[in-house]
Amino acid sequence: MTGGARVALGDLGLDEGAVVALKHALRGKQPGDTLAVEGSHPALAVHLRAWCRARGDAVSFPAGSDAAAVITVGASHEDRWRDAARAGHADPMIEGAIDAHPPRAWGLAARGAAVEAGSPAFDFALVDRDAAWSDEAPRLYAQAAAAQWDPATAIPWGAEFALDGAVEDAVVQVMTYLVENETAALMVPARFAATIHPHFREVMQLLAIQAADEARHIEVFSRRMRLRRDAPGLSTAGGQASLKTLVDASDFAEASFLLSVLGEGSFLSLLWFLHAEGPDEVTREVARRAAQDEARHVAFGLAHLASHARHDPTLRERLGAAIERRHAGLQHTAGLNDEVHDALVLLAAGSMAPAALRSGTERVQRLVGEMDTGRRLRLRRLGYSDDEARALSALHTRNFM
């Protein structure tokens, strides 16, 4: 007997929780080790006999002993865990915590858990660290979680304002366009959140919170849309064709690039424009809140792709080709629809007065220029040369997203 191992159950029955104490006392024991069991429950012997049999342990009831029973650990004790593997480490900052190719059979296990051998292999699509992981993800996730806001209270829904009818229509048209775009921006990360190996937990969480951000944007844009009007505005075939290429993108890197770096990057300029030019407080505030969230999405897209590009020298070329393919695929479409363009001009103008329209047009032209500048800046941060960045930015969809 090793160290006279002993467990005292008092009058506790195996059907009342004594099995927990027994298992605890048997943990780490080797085959042949013994455990003396003290206890006075009337069914202790009957139940111990059945319980030990099912576990592959032997039990005896020595007469004249102060123990009610002695368990002898069986040969298969803890065999279930013999080949269990630690699924990396819970702390992503520890060297080797994030596995380069986590086995699919680690499945949904918490990173760092001991996973029983023979667990089922999941069909995760994103299983390579180089393509899926970014060291920035834990920090960005924490930031995102801290920055969540309540649409019911964060926006001054009751603010007083009275807009010219045409300007209100323009706001409604812009909101209609935003909802459509943010729906694409919700579906893309949601899809990858569901296919990434959960070993890359923080990335999965970041994608999920990104989808939740977009859900909130869709809500506030829809609510602004309906503040003064019963129905949204127009949805064009060209706009949807552009967004469909994002929703259809099956490669994580390409989708992040087109959506986060280029699309949401351009949207950042648009939302700050709406914050500055919005004709009413509600429009300005929904745009500001959304812009803050989008800035995180862009930051993650950039961080993740910069890290991916360090490991994969062919990535930049592949992403460049993705922009070119998307451009070629969208050549037959109209790009940004007239309705949205005109609505932005009118929204910035604030009225139909000729001078106001001239000013609004200038500001929208400036916006388009700022979007291009922003895209080129981000492309350079991914390692593209000035010329490449200029060329690629010019190919970005005229739909902005």
Add this chain to the structure above:
Amino acid sequence: MNNSTLTLGAVAYDPKVVTIWDGFQRWFRAHELDFDYVLYTSYERQVAGHFRGEFTVAWNSPLAWLQTERVAARLGRAARAVAMRDTDQDLTSVVVVRADSPVTSIEQLRGRTVAVGAADSPQATLLPLDHLAAAGLVPEVDFAVRRFDLLVGKHGDHVGGERDAAYALATGAVDAACLIDGNHLSFSRDGTLPPGATRVLAQTAPYDHCCFTALAGDDDALVERFAALLLGQRHADPAVRPLMDLEGLREWRPGRTSGFAPLARAVARFGTIDAFVEELVAGHARP
């Protein structure tokens, strides 16, 4: 029968039986034993099929073992227990009463009602009733027997009969119920019986349960290969562990027949299998 294939006979007492033997089929084939199986709806059909040569090895209940052993002896053949689960050895059954019952001895069951499982269940009917009879109380004479005849022909493999007997005890419909020791524990843990609400009145002597049964002279070498592979299975092997968990064992043991003696006494007392054995022998004796 293709004599390079080891065919097993098993009784379909639950849909999981297909999962189990399909899994074993994959495992045995991966270990270069061509394994197949046939399912029967009752042990009686399986035993009859065994003597017609429909398969080589039977996965038998203890009662089916006795049936096979008796018929084989009458036909001048020899049956042998090839292997069994560790959990098939040294089971006991218990007779339980409600904790607040005035019954404190077997004798005090006289005139009362005892719930049992299926009529052909060794563990929930035959062995505990034999235990009471040996203590002087004749079933149906000295006390009433309430049978929970779920799936007769399955020899009590399905736990439903015992569960119904336990319910009957918990709800006060009967005075005592007969269960395997392990089921008394699991019913108390899963709430079928409220913990602490029942008391063990009596416990049978240890007995053995299922075994793989072969008839001497039927593909002996193949049976040896089958047994060797089975005994080599380890719970540590993740490829076979789910099957062992489904079958409820940690390791296979060589078959032994000493643990069937208590059941042999019970069926002798109640005449449980005599008619079946006679009928099967007569069928084989006919020209």
